[in-house]
Amino acid sequence: MSEASSPRYQETVLAQAGGWIAGHVDGAVAELGRMIAVDTSFPPGLGYDDFAGLLEELVAPLGFESERVAVPEALWYVPHGPAAGARTNLIASRASGRPACGLYFHVDTVPAAAGWETDPLRMERDDERLIGLGAADMKGSIAAILLALRAAKACGVELAYDPVLLFCTDEEGGLYPGIRYLAEQGRVPGHILNFNGSAEARVWAGCFGLFNLIVRIHGQTVHAGEGNRRGGGLNAIEAALPLLNALAVLKARVATRVSALPPPPGKPPLAAQLNLAALQGGTAGGQVPALLELTINRRYAPEERFGDALAEIEDVIRRSTATVPGLSVETALVGHLMPTADPSGPHWPRWQAAMGEGFGYAPGEFRKWGAASCSDFGWVQRATGRSEVLLGGLGRPDRNIHSPGEYTTVPDIVSLAKAVLAYLAADFRPDINPDLPTSQS
Structure with missing residues (x-):
């Protein structure tokens, strides 16, 4: 030597x-x-x-x-x-x-x-x-x-x-x-x-996926003083209220879907999420608002299918806005991270030892858990066919x-x-x- x-x-x-x-x-x-x-x-x-x-x-x-x-x-x-x-x-x-x-x-x-x-x-x-x-x-x-x-x-x-x-x-x-x-x-x-x-003393078990969907509801702008008369424009914000209520119902249903991913120590099981992340509409008090833009963030468990989760939201949008005459609705997918599957592999034991060297963790302190937070490495796993990712x-x-x-x-x-x-x-x-x-x- x-x-x-x-x-x-x-x-x-x-x-x-x-x-x-x-x-x-x-x-x-x-x-x-x-x-x-x-x-x-x-x-x-x-x-x-x-x-x-x-x-x-x-x-x-x-x-x-x-x-x-x-x-x-x-x-x-x-x-x-x-x-x-x-x-x-x-x-x-x-x-x-x-x-x-x-x-x-x-x-x-x-x-x-x-x-x-x-x-x-x-x-x-x-x-x-x-x-x-x-x-x-x-x-x-x-x-x-x-x-x-x-x-x-x-x-x-x-x-x-x-x-x-x-x-x-x-x-x-x-x-x-x-x-x-x-x-x-x-x-x-x-x-x-x-x-x-x-x-922390963690071994990664993988994580959820997410997507961001923008929903645009188009009404018709008129002077606010004409807004309550017959034919007086179409208020996009008020027209969106049935959709917001329907999404609140869907949010509760989505939250019942629990993943088998192990949660962080001491935390409840990891569940799917639907969040109303951003809402913008209107320009001034003197106008009937002609546009409302809503961003929906959906975090989906590895057990769920992206296509099914997206279709479920689109169905709620379609049903809750269909009864308003003259209303125009469009959606656009503006973000998507796939779930990251189990990223374990042969380099993890050495990385744990290095984390112990740096942070002072003993081998017995490490725990394996996943997260409802998301990563872009699901795409890497799919593109390369390699599962291991150290975290x-x-x-x-x-x-x-x-x-x-x-x-x-x-x-x-x-x-x-x-x-x-x-x-x-x-x-x-x-x-x-x-x-x-x-x-x-």
């Missing part, structure tokens, strides 16, 4: 690199602030080009070559839909002949909701908390992984894998997520770490993800960086590295 391969040598090198990570985390925090300042909220997703430019700047000193890959407009564009702008994905890679390991990040955030007490696009530091839109979901993970790669370079940690960084668009309910397009183009490595997950990240129940005051913490960034560095290190747990020849494991 060479000195560089000895457990004592690797223990020392990883310990040094872990100390380097802790000592240089302020640089990662500053980079996170720069990332949060670039508005990549989807919808509409107008900031992807600017964010790709920032990432190209950050990865170049690490020896990565970057390539921008845009999803063709014909695949994602919906007339009058929520998405706008180039869907620019970035692949950053460096090849040395080692096996490739994909490190996946979605670069979009949800739009900032009402209720933020700080500027969501200006990171605020409150002791160890780092507050800003996308801090936990998932720009903080990008900062952590870049910190890990810098530590490997600074401390001379030999890697088992060539990292392939995948910075992708439209995970937050888009019609054609960037990772789907990359997978269909054969641009996704077979072995992937997805950082759209949890900092990690900075999510925790108290981090206000998708809500005002979203935050991550400095210790979690350090821990995630240490976990990823351990996983990528050549001599970390070679006994459970499935990519090593049997004689070396």
